[in-house]
Amino acid sequence: MENFEFYSPTFFEFGKDTENKAGELVKRFGGNKVLIHYGGGSVVRSGLLDRVKSSLDNENIPYVELGGVKPNPRSGLVYEGIDLCKKENVDFVLAVGGGSVIDSSKAIAAGVVYDGDFWDFYQGKRIEKALNIGTILTIAAAGSEGSPDSVITKEEGMFKRGASGDAIRPKFSILNPALTQTLPSFQSAAGITDIMAHLYERYLTNSTEVEVTDRLIEALLLTMKHEGPRVIENPDNYDARANIMWAGMMAHNNSCGVGRSQDWNSHTIEHELSALYDCAHGAGLAVTMPAVFTYTMNHNVMRFAKAAVRIWGCQMDFEHPEVTAKEGIEAFRNYLISIGMPKNFEELGAKEEDIPKLVNVLCRGDGREGTISGFVTLNEEDCTKIYKMMV
Ligand code: NZQ
Ligand code: ZN
Numbered sequence: 129m130e131n132f133e134f135y136s137p138t139f140f141e142f143g144k145d146t147e148n149k150a151g152e153l154v155k156r157f158g159g160n161k162v163l164i165h166y167g168g169g170s171v172v173r174s175g176l177l178d179r180v181k182s183s184l185d186n187e188n189i190p191y192v193e194l195g196g197v198k199p200n201p202r203s204g205l206v207y208e209g210i211d212l213c214k215k216e217n218v219d220f221v222l223a224v225g226g227g228s229v230i231d232s233s234k235a236i237a238a239g240v241v242y243d244g245d246f247w248d249f250y251q252g253k254r255i256e257k258a259l260n261i262g263t264i265l266t267i268a269a270a271g272s273e274g275s276p277d278s279v280i281t282k283e284e285g286m287f288k289r290g291a292s293g294d295a296i297r298p299k300f301s302i303l304n305p306a307l308t309q310t311l312p313s314f315q316s317a318a319g320i321t322d323i324m325a326h327l328y329e330r331y332l333t334n335s336t337e338v339e340v341t342d343r344l345i346e347a348l349l350l351t352m353k354h355e356g357p358r359v360i361e362n363p364d365n366y367d368a369r370a371n372i373m374w375a376g377m378m379a380h381n382n383s384c385g386v387g388r389s390q391d392w393n394s395h396t397i398e399h400e401l402s403a404l405y406d407c408a409h410g411a412g413l414a415v416t417m418p419a420v421f422t423y424t425m426n427h428n429v430m431r432f433a434k435a436a437v438r439i440w441g442c443q444m445d446f447e448h449p450e451v452t453a454k455e456g457i458e459a460f461r462n463y464l465i466s467i468g469m470p471k472n473f474e475e476l477g478a479k480e481e482d483i484p485k486l487v488n489v490l491c492r493g494d495g496r497e498g499t500i501s502g503f504v505t506l507n508e509e510d511c512t513k514i515y516k517m518m519v
Pocket of ligand 1: 166168169170171199200201225226228231266267268270272275277279308310311312315318319322380395410
């Protein structure tokens with residue numbers, strides 16, 4: 129196990145009706161004037177936004193609103209949010225929605241207290257300071273409710289990039305699994321896929337002797353394997369939704385990623401797909417992961433074989449561990465298809481002729497020098513082959 133620091137100070141309020149505590153929590157974490165940030169309208173239709181506003185009213189906390197965050201959130205609305213917060217003297221950003229809304233909120237919170245262009249953070253500058261953030265999560269997926277990360281797409285060039293810093297970890301996150309019951313089945317499945325990706329990308333490590341985190345990841349993957357289909361079959365299954373929601377937080381607040389190197393090649397390769405085609409991040413991952421895993425499998429075939437046995441119940445073939453490893457990848461792929469995820473470029477809405485463009489932005493964009501690195505370092509030729517495997 130490698131040396132690590134772990135700091136995860138988010139306060140979680142979990143369970144039914146907890147959104148009614150929004151006002152109380154904003155007050156507890158020092159908010160005097162709030163920006164309520166939300167997406168394309170699901171929180172308006174469900175009545176959640178009204179309940180959140182009442183909760184703030186009950187505590188006499190004034191607020192302004194900014195809706196319209198799109199999935200794969202854009203920089204344009206972030207600039208708008210920064211201007212609004214400055215004009216209205218906002219000191220607390222309350223995200224009501226999914227990962228996209230939370231990430232946009234984090235970008236605004238960091239941008240308000242920064243003199244330069246907030247995009248600097250998405251080009252590698254660490255976020256050291258931000259307004260306080262709270263979240264009310266409506267989809268179990270990105271894990272942004274407990275993570276120090278934000279992913280934004282810059283409209284010019286459609287660069288989708290991430291920024292990080294403990295300053296943007298939410299001060300509190302309200303997790304009411306019942307709020308996720310209105311999700312369309314496709315979005316639930318995309319969320320499940322993303323959560324499993326966050327676990328797999330940590331499982332694929334070059335570190336040794338990391339049994340505690342290996343076992344935590346396996347437990348969470350087994351939970352997702354069990355609960356995912358229950359939610360797809362019955363969207364109103366509160367308990368399955370509850371287990372998935374907490375697994376989604378644990379998958380990405382890095383409690384199971386400490387002390388080990390991590391992969392993230394699948395995420396990096398996927399982000400170009402959701403940037404270019406505006407597809408759901410989870411759906412892009414469903415197509416990307418089996419290709420990346422198959423391509424990189426021989427780097428450490430026993431790690432894939434271990435996942436195959438421990439997660440997917442495959443029989444270990446000690447003479448040919450690569451056979452077991454492949455069976456595990458195939459089982460994962462079939463699982464993702466069974467919950468309604470796309471299996472190839474066509475079903476995702478991606479085009480083979482765009483591969484050179486995808487590879488160019490992936491490997492050369494933003495100062496990258498021809499490679500991306502994670503579990504394995506991949507060059508342009510590798511990435512071209514991987515995208516072709518997805519066709
Ligand atoms: O915009 P509205 O109308 O709210 O609709 C959303 C959106 O269309 C809808 N939705 C959310 N909750 C709902 C609902 N519809 C009905 N009922 C509900 N309860 O679902 C759609 C997708 O929402 P979005 O926020 O985009 O989903 P998700 O949470 O998957 O976030 C995806 C974004 O997070 C980034 C992804 O790249 C992507 O941009 N990620 C962020 C990470 C982080 N900050 O740590 C890590 C992840 O790996 C990921 O990259
Ligand atoms: Zn993800």
